[in-house]
Amino acid sequence: MTTFADLGLSETLLKALSHTKLTTPTPIQAQAIPHIMKGHDLMGLAQTGTGKTAAFGLPLLHRLLAIHHPAGPRHVRALILAPTRELVNQISENFLTFTKGTPTKITTVVGGASINKQAEKLKRGTDVLVATPGRLIDLLERGDVTLEKCGYLVLDEADHMLDMGFIHSLRKIAKHIPLKRQTLLFSATMPKDIEELAGTYLRDPVKVQVSPPGKPADKVTQAIHFTPQGDKAKLLEGYLKEHPEERSIVFGRTKHGSEKLMKLLVSWGFAAGSIHGNKSQNQRERTLQEFREGTLKVLVATDVAARGIDIPDVRHVYNYDLPNVPENYVHRIGRTARAGTDGRAIAFCAPAEMGELRDIEKVLKKAIPVVGGAPWAADIVAAAGKPHQTRGPRPGGHGSSGKPRGAQGAKPGGAKPAAKPKAARPQGRPGGAAAPRRSSR
Known part of the structure; x- marks a missing residue:
């Protein structure tokens, strides 16, 4: 050796x-x-x-x-x-x-x-x-x-x-x-x-x-959860509550949306902070220090932080919004499973993000395992707006049962994929021919 x-x-x-x-x-x-x-x-x-x-x-x-x-x-x-x-x-x-x-x-x-x-x-x-x-x-x-x-x-x-x-x-x-x-x-x-x-x-x-481009760390367990954009906040809440004492990083697409999500999580009782381009240098450094020390358990960030955070004990990464640049997905999930540890990366995919998901899987050269929901049907994808039109989380998102509508009956983070919903949707893997290519790039 x-x-x-x-x-x-x-x-x-x-x-x-x-x-x-x-x-x-x-x-x-x-x-x-x-x-x-x-x-x-x-x-x-x-x-x-x-x-x-x-x-x-x-x-x-x-x-x-x-x-x-x-x-x-x-x-x-x-x-x-x-x-x-x-x-x-x-x-x-x-x-x-x-x-x-x-x-x-x-x-x-x-x-x-x-x-x-x-x-x-x-x-x-x-x-x-x-x-x-x-x-x-x-x-x-x-x-x-x-x-x-x-x-x-x-x-x-x-x-x-x-x-x-x-x-x-x-x-x-x-x-x-x-x-x-x-x-x-x-x-x-x-x-x-x-x-x-x-x-x-x-x-x-x-x-x-030492590793092919686009290859994430070996010890990162990846998963995809299909959910409507408006239900992402409550779905995230469910995942975060499963591991309240472990550090998590949540990646959003925009500065405005990330800040709004952070404030929503704080209002729900989470020790959360945010870093993005609208934050001053002192604010960003203070937030990172609090996250490193464990005062904050949840860090909401844009891609400005994807390659700049080296905190070994981050156990969970949530791609609240899929990145427009597929390679950034690899960098985002690289924030966990550092220094030889294990980590988990869950990505949320709304109908408007199916194009982004296909691009990511092309870079990875494999499909990401599904833990909730099912790939969106072509007509739903066609009717959805582009990802950049999204303005951040809605504070609602509950169905009559009180569960997130996007969960589709799946328990967040569960080991087994959820049952397919009854609505007619393609049964193939994300990126199949049924859904037209859409991208905000």
Whole structure:
């Protein structure tokens, strides 16, 4: 069995690792670390939760620790770019853990925080700068930081950065970094745009892939529950009540709908919070800290958080709304079953989301098991509005029996699929020919 010591990491880093839960290298770490330590450019393909941060962080720090003088004023030795504030903060926390007791300086810059305070920190220079692209460009244009001596560039969650439109920002930043550098690119998927990005920024890269793109963590138990859009809130309530002491993340499609759902859950007695683009940096950090500490048990989030939350004991993920980008489904459910634990991911599918479900199953290359309801009939799908027309949960959703109408007789989370409803609906798997393709993309 490979150990971190076998990979040639310094005694300083091995000592830091002994105080963490990292005992044995994950596949991406075991394969990537030796190449990075030798100075090769590298393209790593792996899903969230596989240990990518340590895969590039440990060998990078190993090389930086060999430098025994501080970086000059406003200078940066290594730059790590990530698409979201949450992911930047997560990377920084890991790096601070790895460098505890060393003179290595880690600096974080993100939007939503004081740019003047960030500029003040950068005046003294830093070994590692972890940043979102937009805020870094602001600091570069102000002359608060220089990358002319930056020898390392890491692009983390590169596919997500492209999805968020950061390609022009990456081009601007790259002009400030010397061509003679080591570049590491990590991505969960490998679309054509990522191949072009790698061809532009990497030189003869080593390619490391530990799981096929679109493959979720092995220990995530997935399921689909068919339910009308208006019944989702009460269905979610039933699932959450089954595991009141366990942490759950609920993913919504819009900022407005997610905030409305969070407030509804709070009114029903759940310890819930939300993070999305309308929240300030301080609000998002405070909510994540409360969720991490267990003060909050339910976190309602948009896709801005899908790749930025690394909390090992999240046991349940609920896709309240199916994502418009099918690959985001994999990233969402990757918030559970982390660090070798088990997890459960339940997706709610309304008639308007059948197209999204088919796209997701195409990425997964398999059908998601059904635990409630049945695939929607073609006429019901045709009559439904597009997913983006949905405005969030309705506080009602009960039938005369008091059970959620969308439950179709199924017990939330039960091991056996519910009986088929009497209404005429196709009996095949989701994505069959009976339902026309619909997508909001």
